[in-house]
Amino acid sequence: MSAPGLLAAGRAQIQRDLRLVWRRRGDALQPVLFAVMVIALFPLALGGEHEQLARIAPGVLWVAILLAGLLTLDVLFRSDVDDGSLEQLLLSPAPLAWLIAMRVLVHWAVTALPLLLLTPVFAELLFLPGRLLTPLMLSLALGTPLLSLIGAMVAALTVGIRRSGILLAVLALPLYVPVLVFGAGAVVAADQGLSSWIGAIYLLAAGLVLALVLAPLAAATALRIALS
Numbered sequence: 001m002s003a004p005g006l007l008a009a010g011r012a013q014i015q016r017d018l019r020l021v022w023r024r025r026g027d028a029l030q031p032v033l034f035a036v037m038v039i040a041l042f043p044l045a046l047g048g049e050h051e052q053l054a055r056i057a058p059g060v061l062w063v064a065i066l067l068a069g070l071l072t073l074d075v076l077f078r079s080d081v082d083d084g085s086l087e088q089l090l091l092s093p094a095p096l097a098w099l100i101a102m103r104v105l106v107h108w109a110v111t112a113l114p115l116l117l118l119t120p121v122f123a124e125l126l127f128l129p130g131r132l133l134t135p136l137m138l139s140l141a142l143g144t145p146l147l148s149l150i151g152a153m154v155a156a157l158t159v160g161i162r163r164s165g166i167l168l169a170v171l172a173l174p175l176y177v178p179v180l181v182f183g184a185g186a187v188v189a190a191d192q193g194l195s196s197w198i199g200a201i202y203l204l205a206a207g208l209v210l211a212l213v214l215a216p217l218a219a220a221t222a223l224r225i226a227l228s
Helices: 003-023 030-046 050-071 078-083 085-091 096-111 113-125 130-157 165-191 197-227
Strands: none
Touching (some): 003 096, 078 085, 113 130
């Protein structure tokens, strides 16, 4: 298919997914509300001790955003299977991997992007030093789409299993751990004045590039197997 055809198919897929998100906008707000509640509870639990909050802030922010994205993975392809539209995607002249990439883009924009925009507010709430905001934003900007791509592969693998929420979490979390380690570790290294935090950012960028190429293809293969 030509590039204009791919762009048209991708645009149509994004518009369809955004309409579905709007119809279920209450569900779409759950990840954001979950992350906000988790982050807001830490100052209450620790008594507002500035130094302690600042020390754990990178890990808290990363874990909250990671778990918020995990909440919506089970429904990433579930509705398509339930209403039969997944078969229509398979019959589409556009490559299935391309359509999945557009679905992942919408998932990231709905679940992670609002949290990314709210990160400066969360950082202030947890008394994160201002000099660490740039490493934190860079790590989240690269890490959150990587998490969405990894999650799409796992969701595609478990789409044929009813009530697969726990299984999906068990499969996804070990794959999320390296992203979490490098993402939060980059901020911790920057806090310690180590130049190695740039290396962690580069690794996240390399992982994202690799996942952009391989994750949609792997998810498409898993979906075809699930429907065969």
